Amino acid sequence: MKILTRNVGQPNPAHIDSYLVNEGYMALPRVLREMSPEDVIDEIKISRLRGRGGAGFPAGMKWDFASRDRRTPKHIICNADEGEPGTFKDRVIIEYDPHALLEGMAIAGYAVGATRGFIYIRGEYPEGARILERAIRQAEARSFLGRNILNSGFDFVITVHRGAGAYICGEETALIESLEGKRGQSRIRPPFPVNVGYRNLPTVVNNVETLANVAPIILRGGSWYAGIGIAECPGTKLFSISGNVEKPGVYELPMGVPLRELIFEHAGGITGGRNFKAAFPGGASSGCLDASELDVRMDFNSLAAAGTMLGSGAVVVLDETADMVKAACVFTRFFEHESCGKCTPCREGVYWVRQIMENILQGRGSEADLDLLLDICDSIRTTSFCGLGEASVNPIVSTIKKFRDEYLAYIHAGSQERTALGEAS
Amino acid sequence: MSADVTLEDVREELEREPEEVLDLAPVYRIIESHREMKGMLIPILQEVQQVYGYVPEEAANLAADLMGIYRSQVFGVLTFYTQFHLTPRGRHIIRACSGTACHVRGGKTVINRLETVLGIGHGETTEDRFASFEKVACLGACGLAPVIMIDNDAHGQLDPLKTDRIIEALKEMDSMRRAD
Incomplete structure (x- = not known):
C-alpha cells in the first residue's frame, strides 16, 4: 500500500499540477468548508496516527492540547531537520511530494488555530529547501496557502528556515531555540511546546512524515487509516x-x-x-x-x-564481517561531536565513553572497563537533560550486552601483547 | 647601536600588498531586507556567508550592532553551528560522510584518499584555495553509501579510484573556470 510514496515516480512529481492529478488539495477545501477544527482533531484521533519523528506521540492529542490553549498567535512547525544517522526518508517526501507536506501543515494550522507555519529543514538539504520554496509559491498562487485561503477567511503562511548544521536541532525544543535565532540547546520539558513553544506561544512540532499522512486521513477517514498495519500504531x-x-x-x-x-x-x-x-x-x-x-x-x-x-x-x-566495537565507537564519536554542551552528563559522559572505547580498540582496555562503561552509560541515560544524551548510550550498552565477546577479543589481544612485551598486564 | 627601523624594514613595508578593505555594504543590505529582525539572526548570518564565502569578523560585529544584540551572542551562534565559517574557505567545499552506513561500506578508504589527494585534513583549506575538506556526520544519502558532497552535488557509491577521478574532474573544471 502506497500512501506517502504514491506520487513518487510520476513525471515532475514536485509540481503542483502533478499533485492535483492524484487527489492533491482535495482534503484542505473539504476541511475548510465542511469541518470544524474539532472535527479535524477528532478524525486524526480516530486514525490513531502517531508522530513519525521518533517519539511516537499521538498526533491528534498533540493538536488537541495546542488547540485548547487560548493564547495566540499559534504556530505549526514542521521538523524537517532529518539528522539521525541512517535516516533519509523525509527527504523523499520533500523532494517528490512537497505539496502533501504543505497541505498537511495547512490542515494542522486550521485544526489548532495557527496562522503561521515554519519548515525547519536541515542545512544539508539545499535542494529540498529550494523545492519547498517553489512549492509554497505554487500553492499561494492557487490560494491553497496565504491570506484568506479559498475564500474561507483562514490565513496560513509558511516560511522555510534552513538549519545551520546541528543534530541537536532535531530535538523539538532545541529546534525552537534555533528558530528564534539562538544556539540550539534544549529547553526543560514541561512545559511542552504545545503550550510554551515558539516565542513562548502554543506551538505544534510535527515531523514531515506525520504531516504527509494528514490529507489522506481526512479524505478516507480516520477509521480507514486505523485499519492499516497494527492496531496500536497503525498506518x-x-x-x-x-x-x-x-x-x-x-x-x-x-x-x-x-x-x-x-x-x-x-x-x-x-x-x-x-x-x-x-x-x-x-x-x-x-x-x-x-x-x-x-x-x-x-x-x-x-x-x-x-x-x-x-x-x-x-x-x-x-x-558478519562488521566490527561491532568499531561501529559502536563511530556512533559515540558522532554523539560526542553533536552534544550541545548544556548538561554535564552528556557533554562529559559521552566524551569519557569515547575515550574508553578508543582505549579498548587500541588494545589498552581491561574487562573492568566494560563495567565502567555500563556504569557511565547508566548515569548519562538517567540524568541527561534531553533525549540526545539519553539515547547516545544505546549503541554502547546494546553491543556490550549482545557482542561482549568482540569487546573481550580486543581486551585479551591487548593484554597478551603487553605480556609479550614484558609489561605487567 | 642598531637602528630601530632599518632600510630593509621600510622596503618590506612598501612591498607588502595593501590589505584588502572589506566591503560591508552587503551587510547593511541584508539587515535591511529583514525588517522583522527578531529571531532572524541565523538566516541573516547565512546570507552574509553566502556573500563572502565565510563570515568575516567585521561583518559579524556590524550585524550585531545593527540588530542591537551583543556581539558575543552572534559569536555564540556562529561557533555553535557547524555550517558557519569564520575564516576564508576554498572555492569548492568537499564534504565526506563519516556516518555508520558509509563506514560499513568503506567510507574510511574514501576519506583517507581525499585527505591524501587534497593534502589537507578535516576543516582545512588547500593553500591555493582550490578546496576545503570536511568530515560530516551524515549527509542523509545513506542509500548511496559511501557518499561525498562537492558543493551542492552528492557523489555516491564511491571507492578510492572513483574518488580520484571525481577530484581530477573537479580540478580540471576549476582551472578552466579560472582561465575564463
Whole structure:
C-alpha cells in the first residue's frame, strides 16, 4: 500500500499540477468548508496516527492540547531537520511530494488555530529547501496557502528556515531555540511546546512524515487509516534502510512489518550473500538487534518491548564481517561531536565513553572497563537533560550486552601483547 | 647601536600588498531586507556567508550592532553551528560522510584518499584555495553509501579510484573556470 510514496515516480512529481492529478488539495477545501477544527482533531484521533519523528506521540492529542490553549498567535512547525544517522526518508517526501507536506501543515494550522507555519529543514538539504520554496509559491498562487485561503477567511503562511548544521536541532525544543535565532540547546520539558513553544506561544512540532499522512486521513477517514498495519500504531511507515544490504533505499510498508521481511524481501538481503550480524532499527540512537531477533516487528511498541526503538525508522544493517566495537565507537564519536554542551552528563559522559572505547580498540582496555562503561552509560541515560544524551548510550550498552565477546577479543589481544612485551598486564 | 627601523624594514613595508578593505555594504543590505529582525539572526548570518564565502569578523560585529544584540551572542551562534565559517574557505567545499552506513561500506578508504589527494585534513583549506575538506556526520544519502558532497552535488557509491577521478574532474573544471 502506497500512501506517502504514491506520487513518487510520476513525471515532475514536485509540481503542483502533478499533485492535483492524484487527489492533491482535495482534503484542505473539504476541511475548510465542511469541518470544524474539532472535527479535524477528532478524525486524526480516530486514525490513531502517531508522530513519525521518533517519539511516537499521538498526533491528534498533540493538536488537541495546542488547540485548547487560548493564547495566540499559534504556530505549526514542521521538523524537517532529518539528522539521525541512517535516516533519509523525509527527504523523499520533500523532494517528490512537497505539496502533501504543505497541505498537511495547512490542515494542522486550521485544526489548532495557527496562522503561521515554519519548515525547519536541515542545512544539508539545499535542494529540498529550494523545492519547498517553489512549492509554497505554487500553492499561494492557487490560494491553497496565504491570506484568506479559498475564500474561507483562514490565513496560513509558511516560511522555510534552513538549519545551520546541528543534530541537536532535531530535538523539538532545541529546534525552537534555533528558530528564534539562538544556539540550539534544549529547553526543560514541561512545559511542552504545545503550550510554551515558539516565542513562548502554543506551538505544534510535527515531523514531515506525520504531516504527509494528514490529507489522506481526512479524505478516507480516520477509521480507514486505523485499519492499516497494527492496531496500536497503525498506518504505513517509511523505512530508510542502509548499510550492508543489496538494495538500500526508502521503503513504504505497513507498520509492524517484520525486520526479516524488510531486509530479505524488500532490501534484497545482505550484500554479497554474506550473513546478517546485527541491525540498528532506529538509527544511531537505537540499541542493536542480533540474528536471534530478526522476527521482531517494526513498530513503536514491538521494538520497545525488544529493548530498542523504532525512532525514525532508519535501519542500519551490518553483516558478519562488521566490527561491532568499531561501529559502536563511530556512533559515540558522532554523539560526542553533536552534544550541545548544556548538561554535564552528556557533554562529559559521552566524551569519557569515547575515550574508553578508543582505549579498548587500541588494545589498552581491561574487562573492568566494560563495567565502567555500563556504569557511565547508566548515569548519562538517567540524568541527561534531553533525549540526545539519553539515547547516545544505546549503541554502547546494546553491543556490550549482545557482542561482549568482540569487546573481550580486543581486551585479551591487548593484554597478551603487553605480556609479550614484558609489561605487567 | 642598531637602528630601530632599518632600510630593509621600510622596503618590506612598501612591498607588502595593501590589505584588502572589506566591503560591508552587503551587510547593511541584508539587515535591511529583514525588517522583522527578531529571531532572524541565523538566516541573516547565512546570507552574509553566502556573500563572502565565510563570515568575516567585521561583518559579524556590524550585524550585531545593527540588530542591537551583543556581539558575543552572534559569536555564540556562529561557533555553535557547524555550517558557519569564520575564516576564508576554498572555492569548492568537499564534504565526506563519516556516518555508520558509509563506514560499513568503506567510507574510511574514501576519506583517507581525499585527505591524501587534497593534502589537507578535516576543516582545512588547500593553500591555493582550490578546496576545503570536511568530515560530516551524515549527509542523509545513506542509500548511496559511501557518499561525498562537492558543493551542492552528492557523489555516491564511491571507492578510492572513483574518488580520484571525481577530484581530477573537479580540478580540471576549476582551472578552466579560472582561465575564463
